[in-house]
Amino acid sequence: MAYVGGSAREQGCVFCNRLDSSDDTASLIVHRGQQAFVILNLYPYNTGHLMVVPHAHVQDPSELDAGTQAEMAALTGNLTRVLRRVLDCAGFNVGMNIGGAAGAGIAEHLHQHIVPRWVGDANFMPILGSTKVLPELLAATYGKIRAEIERDIFSMTNVRVVVLAGDPPGVVVDGAGLPQISLEPDVAVWKSVLSAFSDDFGSLSVLAWAGQPDTRTTGPSIPTLSLRASGQMESLGRFRLLRDDDRSALSITDQEAVVRALASIER
Ligand SMILES: [Zn+2]
Known part of the structure; x- marks a missing residue:
């Protein structure tokens, strides 16, 4: 092989x-x-x-x-x-x-x-x-599998999500930071993430892993996935869209995740 x-x-x-x-x-x-x-x-x-x-x-x-x-x-x-x-x-x-x-x-x-x-x-x-x-693109498959493995290993109950919406892409935030979604037992991380945002966007897909690159330095930390929202944006509900110049208000961890998410759509 x-x-x-x-x-x-x-x-x-x-x-x-x-x-x-x-x-x-x-x-x-x-x-x-x-x-x-x-x-x-x-x-x-x-x-x-x-x-x-x-x-x-x-x-x-x-x-x-x-x-x-x-x-x-x-x-x-x-x-x-x-x-x-x-x-x-x-x-x-x-x-x-x-x-x-x-x-x-x-x-x-x-x-x-x-x-x-x-x-x-x-x-x-x-x-x-x-x-x-x-x-399916490898980056999306990688993100889904790695998020699931890290969720299991570290018994995580939340996932951090970078949703890139619009063109040029803005970042969806919940209050002062990236949204965190509660995970349900026996439901894949990526499915919980998509269902959490399905009312807000017409079309959503998993982009990639957006957490720490090195598996040796990740734990215990919240798994992080990036999503691309395309098509009609229905509403933003409790979320709001952050533009380029506002990202400095995010925590360093969140900013790093956003940078990785943006890099994955440029590849
Ligand atoms: Zn060898």
């Missing part, structure tokens, strides 16, 4: 390079554990295609210690639960291609795929094949 990094000329191991990077949002790392991390596939077979990767640069599961194997198994269980909630998938393909002969795209660093499946999403799942055209 192919995994190609940001550059065709990338030197070294793409997994070790991502692990060493501090910008987990750019690297598509959604979670770092003790001995393994979780990364979204840049060229997914299906929406939400994750990989569980040991920190150790090894080719074969027999080279992993028992603790790492146990952590990878535990992560897999947690991730299938998270993915069901986020994506409403009906099943998964979970597995490893060990060695180039088995179709491993990056044989030198073991990785386990978790590919969400929906009934009728494909007639045949190729072991080696071309990637599919996906209906």
